[in-house]
Amino acid sequence: MTPDASQPDPTEDLDLLISRVVDHDTTPAHWSAFESAAGTNTVAWRELALAQRDALSLSQAAHAAASRASAITLPSEADAMRPIRLEEARRELDRAETPDRRFFSHSRGYLGWAAAAALAIAFYSGRLNPTSTNVSNPAQSASIIPQFNNSTTRPTEDYLARYLDQGHEEGRVVGELPDKVLIRATPTALTDGTIGYDVYYVRQILERVQVPDLYTFGATQDELGRATMQPVPVRINAPARGPM
Numbered sequence: 001m002t003p004d005a006s007q008p009d010p011t012e013d014l015d016l017l018i019s020r021v022v023d024h025d026t027t028p029a030h031w032s033a034f035e036s037a038a039g040t041n042t043v044a045w046r047e048l049a050l051a052q053r054d055a056l057s058l059s060q061a062a063h064a065a066a067s068r069a070s071a072i073t074l075p076s077e078a079d080a081m082r083p084i085r086l087e088e089a090r091r092e093l094d095r096a097e098t099p100d101r102r103f104f105s106h107s108r109g110y111l112g113w114a115a116a117a118a119l120a121i122a123f124y125s126g127r128l129n130p131t132s133t134n135v136s137n138p139a140q141s142a143s144i145i146p147q148f149n150n151s152t153t154r155p156t157e158d159y160l161a162r163y164l165d166q167g168h169e170e171g172r173v174v175g176e177l178p179d180k181v182l183i184r185a186t187p188t189a190l191t192d193g194t195i196g197y198d199v200y201y202v203r204q205i206l207e208r209v210q211v212p213d214l215y216t217f218g219a220t221q222d223e224l225g226r227a228t229m230q231p232v233p234v235r236i237n238a239p240a241r242g243p244m
Helices: 014-022 029-041 044-070 084-097 097-124 155-170
Strands: 173-176 179-189 195-202 204-206 215-221 227-231
Touching: 014 029, 014 044, 029 044, 155 173
Parallel strands: none
Antiparallel strands: 173 204, 179 195, 215 227
């Protein structure tokens, strides 16, 4: 005769009953058997609570691991045959998690209102210089950064100019882009006692460098939750042919 699975085994001990409760595999008869066993075991309810807590913690940990695993993209056969420099990829990944990189990534959403505020501040103060500071192509675009009336040449500008000139001679620096990316502008007291502004912006320098491989940070993650490095598809434009 096959025993009824819905009825508890009289010889079933307390640990098995607790396991059934945690696994949601109980019937009213199993609960009655557990209550009867708990009448003679004063720590039965405490053991049940601890078992349920452990099961919940395990479920949460498994869910977190599964979420990270679902974000992992397995490489294709072609990508798997590419030489991957793991040490270089790890260094780039660590560099991407530095506070400076996080600051600029979180600041992108504020560039619009910051640029408008800086222009409004500049026009209100009457210190906006309408002349462009683009040395590569003055007629192309004017800088959005307010230019203040200051004829003093700062040493840092000389150093930057030397870097651009030497880099251009070496073939590394292509040029400085005319547009500067404004981060924010905050009021501050100037040395003459008047109120001015601290302007934070990014100067964009176009450079050229030769590398054996080209990778970027993908939208997927590895098993440790870190952004994965993916090869960048590069489109090679063939030189235009003239009339024959």
